[in-house]
Amino acid sequence: MNRIKKEDFSLRNLKKLGLFAITAITAFSMVFPSSVSADAIVGESYVTxxxxxTEAQRNQILQExxxxxxxxxxxxxxExxxxxxxxxxxKATIxxxxxxxxxxxxQDNGKGIAVKTKNISTITEEMYANAAITAGIKDADLYITAPFKVSGTAGLTGIIKAFETATGKKIDESQKQVANEEIVRTSEVAEEIGDPLKAAQFMNRVKEEVAKEEPKSVEEYRDIIINVSNEFNINLDSDTINQLVTFSQNFNDLNIDWDQLSSQFESLRGDLSEALKSPEAQGIIDSILEWFGELFSAIGDFFTSSSSRSESN
Incomplete structure (x- = not known):
């Protein structure tokens, strides 16, 4: 039983475990529509x-x-x-x-988000899912494509515009800006560390900590980013950290209530649900399972030992 005592299962860590088990992704619940508006019909598709x-490319995409x-x-x-x-x-990059x-x-309320891409070379499905929920999008299938390889950084603009048309509800401009900033910053982190999935997981942890800790000073934001980067065993240069500080401040200005996001976490579909679990969460879960394995093994050894003693008597 000594092994389990080594784990810091404080109330805060248990709360994190419950949150992580339903994946770490972010959104701004204060501006979420409580349900799809009456203008949106489940099953209908909107395209940007x-x-x-070219005309040929348009027809190709529509057919696809x-x-x-x-x-x-x-x-x-x-523009x-x-x-x-x-x-x-x-401007040159755009x-x-x-x-x-x-x-x-x-999709139906509570169905969650699913993302698929084609010919998108930089932005991953996990990045789109994170940023889409940041923008207030929920319960929808998202598909981003191009007739040839593109970075995909502009794809979120189309997703947001299509969602607004489908629901008849305008998304707050600040939300849109932060969601697009998230796409860019996550892709930059991915390029720096060479791991797009880890970058998406890292960004989710940063956002979670910012939402929960509510930092006030630049130093507090910086500490969160550095601490999370240490959790993920990644090294970021000073310019990247400064950009993440600015992003975190913009994110926090929108008054996120992280605890109200669990329904969107739970309803992520496809590979997104597993992919966006953080390594920290999986490590805690593995430790618990390992402890139970050792416990049951010890119980088995006890009964085996007891049975052997009875037979010898």
């Missing part, structure tokens, strides 16, 4: 196409998405991409053409 696609109703097709312009990404990326396209299919 990059405004600079199995969309026939042109009335539900919305365009995303390069909109610069509007939401211009603060976090250079480019002059809107190519990324997206499809969103409304």
């Amino acid at each position: 196409l990059g405004a600079n696609l 998405m199995s969309v026939s109703d042109q009335s539900k097709v919305i365009e995303v312009t390069n 909109e991409e610069h509007q939401y990404l211009g603060q976090y990326m250079s 480019g002059t053409k809107a190519i990324s396209s997206a499809k969103i299919t409304i």
Whole structure:
């Protein structure tokens, strides 16, 4: 029984375990729609196409998405991409053409989010899921694609625009900005550490700690980021840490109530649910399972020993 005493199972850690078991992902519950609006019909799909696609590329994407109703097709312009990404990326990186396209299919309340991508080279499905929920999107299937390989940083703009059209509800502009900033910062961390999944997990832990600790000073934000990076055994340069401090401040300004997000965590679908579990959570779970294994082994040894003694008597 000494082994289990070595684990720090304080009330705070048990609370973290329950949260992590349903994956760590973030959103802003204060501006979440409590349910899909009356304008949104479950099962309906809405599509956004990059405004600079050629006619042949448009038709290719629509066919790929199995969309026939042109009335539900919305365009995303390069100007909109610069509007939401211009603060976090250079103009040259964003480019002059809107190519990324997206499809969103409304699901039943509580169904959660599922993400699939095609020809997206930088932004992973986990990153899209995180940022989409940050933007207030829920209960939907998301599909992001392009006719050729693109980074995918602009894909979130289309997802948000399609969701607004589907629900008839405008998403707060600050939310949109932070969600797009999250996409950029997560991809930068992924490039720096060479592990996109770990980057998404890392960002979720940072957001969780910021939401729970409610830091007030730059130093407190920085401490959270450094402590979490130590948890994940990753080294970040000073520029990245400074950018994450700014992102964390913007995130915290929207008054997140982390404890109210469990329904979205639980209802993540596909591979996202398992993929976004943090290594810390899995380590705690493994320790518990290992302890139970040792306990049952000891019980078995006890009865085996008792039985041997009885037979010898």
